[in-house]
Amino acid sequence: xxxxxxxxxxxxxxxxxxxxxxxxxxxxxxxxxxxxxxxxxxxxxxxxxxxxxxxxxxxxxxxxxxxxxxxxxxxxxxxxxxxxxxxxxxxxxxxxxxxxxxxxxxxxxxxxxxxxxxxxxxxxxxxxxxxxxxxxxxxxxxxxxxxxxxxxxxxxxxxxxxxxxxxxxxxxxxxxxxxxxxxxxxxxxxxxxxxxxxxxxxxxxxxxxxxxxxxxxxxxxxxxxxxxxxxxxxxxxxxxxxxxxxxxxxxxxxxxxxxxxxxxxxxxxxxxxxxxxxxxxxxxxxxxxxxxxxxxxxxxxxxxxxxxxxxxxxxxxxxxxxxxxxxxxxxxxxxxxxxxxxxxxxxxxxxxxxxxxxxxxxxxxxxxxxxxxxxxxxxxx
Amino acid sequence: xxxxxxxxxxxxxxxxxxxxxxxxxxxxxxxxxxxxxxxxxxxxxxxxxxxxxxxxxxxxxxxxxxxxxxxxxxxxxxxxxxxxxxxxxxxxxxxxxxxxxxxxxxxxxxxxxxxxxxxxxxxxxxxxxxxxxxxxxxxxxxxxxxxxxxxxx
Numbered sequence: 302x303x304x305x306x307x308x309x310x311x312x313x314x315x316x317x318x319x320x321x322x323x324x325x326x327x328x329x330x331x332x333x334x335x336x337x338x339x340x341x342x343x344x345x346x347x348x349x350x351x352x353x354x355x356x357x358x359x360x361x362x363x364x365x366x367x368x369x370x371x372x373x374x375x376x377x378x379x380x381x382x383x384x385x386x387x388x389x390x391x392x393x394x395x396x397x398x399x400x401x402x403x404x405x406x407x408x409x410x411x412x413x414x415x416x417x418x419x420x421x422x423x424x425x426x427x428x429x430x431x432x433x434x435x436x437x438x439x440x441x442x443x444x445x446x447x448x449x450x451x452x453x454x455x456x457x458x459x460x461x462x463x464x465x466x467x468x469x470x471x472x473x474x475x476x477x478x479x480x481x482x483x484x485x486x487x488x489x490x491x492x493x494x495x496x497x498x499x500x501x502x503x504x505x506x507x508x509x510x511x512x513x514x515x516x517x518x519x520x521x522x523x524x525x526x527x528x529x530x531x532x533x534x535x536x537x538x539x540x541x542x543x544x545x546x547x548x549x550x551x552x553x554x555x556x557x558x559x560x561x562x563x564x565x566x567x568x569x570x571x572x573x574x575x576x577x578x579x580x581x582x583x584x585x586x587x588x589x590x591x592x593x594x595x596x597x598x599x600x601x602x603x604x605x606x607x608x609x610x611x612x613x614x615x616x617x618x619x620x621x622x623x624x625x626x627x628x629x630x631x632x633x634x635x636x637x638x639x640x641x642x643x644x645x646x647x648x649x650x651x652x653x654x655x656x657x658x659x660x661x662x663x664x665x666x667x668x669x670x671x672x673x674x675x676x677x678x679x680x681x682x
Numbered sequence: 683x684x685x686x687x688x689x690x691x692x693x694x695x696x697x698x699x700x701x702x703x704x705x706x707x708x709x710x711x712x713x714x715x716x717x718x719x720x721x722x723x724x725x726x727x728x729x730x731x732x733x734x735x736x737x738x739x740x741x742x743x744x745x746x747x748x749x750x751x752x753x754x755x756x757x758x759x760x761x762x763x764x765x766x767x768x769x770x771x772x773x774x775x776x777x778x779x780x781x782x783x784x785x786x787x788x789x790x791x792x793x794x795x796x797x798x799x800x801x802x803x804x805x806x807x808x809x810x811x812x813x814x815x816x817x818x819x820x821x822x823x824x825x826x827x828x829x830x831x832x833x834x835x
Contacts, residue, residue: 320692422774428711429738434776442766450809495767543794
């Protein structure tokens with residue numbers, strides 16, 4: 302696919318508590334950074350897609366509350382409830398329809414303002430499940446256990462994901478938790494929910510990301526070289542956790558295969574040069590890598606220990622620090638895409654991979670990776 | 683961040699959303715919960731197309747997208763296929779930590795039921811462990827009519 306490209310990205314710093322910024326303040330900051338990055342003004346934007354979640358924001362039709370800050374007045378603005386990658390997917394399809402030459406996509410949330418355990422408990426079915434008292438952490442801990450049981454991945458290998466990503470975040474001025482830590486420190490951190498220690502979990506965060514996607518005939522007006530969208534696909538698994546094989550991510554495998562097919566990639570493990578994956582918990586980075594075919598089944602932990610996924614490895618994964626170093630829900634997946642854009646442009650500073658031309662970004666929506674959105678991006682058309 | 687506010691204490695607004703809901707359980711969940719309450723029996727639905735038994739029951743087969751389902755009782759015993767042990771008392775937890783959450787595939791079912799395991803040292807719980815349901819007569823027609831699962835031996 303060569304029909305559209307990302308021409309501008311902007312994001313706020315990811316912080317534990319942006320107490321001085323409301324939703325619109327964050328969106329305004331990210332949108333203006335994206336417009337500056339693209340060398341565009343709001344008049345160059347044909348339509349807007351905002352992405353948010355009413356439960357996290359604590360208000361009905363939360364996406365419309367940021368329409369002023371995203372310059373959506375008197376434009377066609379539509380809203381996606383879910384991860385930012387799904388908002389971007391909708392934005393892309395609007396470009397591909399031929400009706401719009403540019404789409405501005407925003408995604409925001411402030412985890413600091415509510416209680417994430419209660420918000421994610423509400424994702425469970427109210428009749429069959431909610432009273433049992435689970436939340437995202439306990440559900441994902443169950444998946445971690447199932448994955449580790451099947452793949453023989455060890456707690457030390459999980460911990461090493463945390464060490465790598467927090468270490469990588471030291472090169473990212475927008476990351477919330479840059480840290481130099483050891484495997485032993487991760488394993489010694491508080492056990493939140495077996496087998497996940499505190500440092501196996503991403504933090505609660507605030508943040509916003511914005512992105513401008515342009516049709517082929519409009520990329521020429523942008524300030525920087527375009528990052529081409531070579532493939533984009535999403536796929537959902539069953540809602541009920543007990544209907545799935547929780548140790549695998551079948552929907553991600555499908556989404557990745559479709560996106561790689563679109564991009565003409567036959568061997569992702571060697572043809573992808575940089576990846577930003579949805580590491581809400583340490584085990585997820587390893588599980589997603591295997592499910593996407595970026596490495597062989599049951600091998601992610603071993604390859605991690607061999608340094609393959611380090612910034613100077615053959616496939617840097619979450620060189621930005623990933624979600625373990627800052628996890629504003631909703632914005633999270635769009636930030637993954639923006640970080641791949643920065644890598645492909647050579648703008649990643651100390652986190653820069655060596656001359657990448659193809660990168661992959663992944664977003665997740667739902668409990669234990671119910672649905673996945675995969676993007677294959679390239680510096681070359 | 684607005685720098686002009688740097689030396690001013692930020693103003694925050696404390697609030698709470700508290701909206702009563704009355705969710706219609708539907709015929710399928712309604713029958714399941716009523717059977718749990720009145721007969722301490724766990725029911726599933728068997729798809730007439732793929733023959734898979736889904737627990738808890740669904741109006742439509744999650745695999746086949748068909749509506750033809752036959753009600754069938756499944757065992758109150760099953761196998762743990764995944765579990766986790768909550769150690770920090772996060773807000774969603776109803777019980778005191780440690781709480782053992784598990785997906786349990788009951789004998790006769792093809793999908794797993796989400797619930798809790800009690801009366802066992804969390805360190806002894808394993809994937810593959812055999813458990814059975816304990817019922818509560820006080821919980822009414824709710825999922826908590828199964829109060830928890832315990833190891834069979």
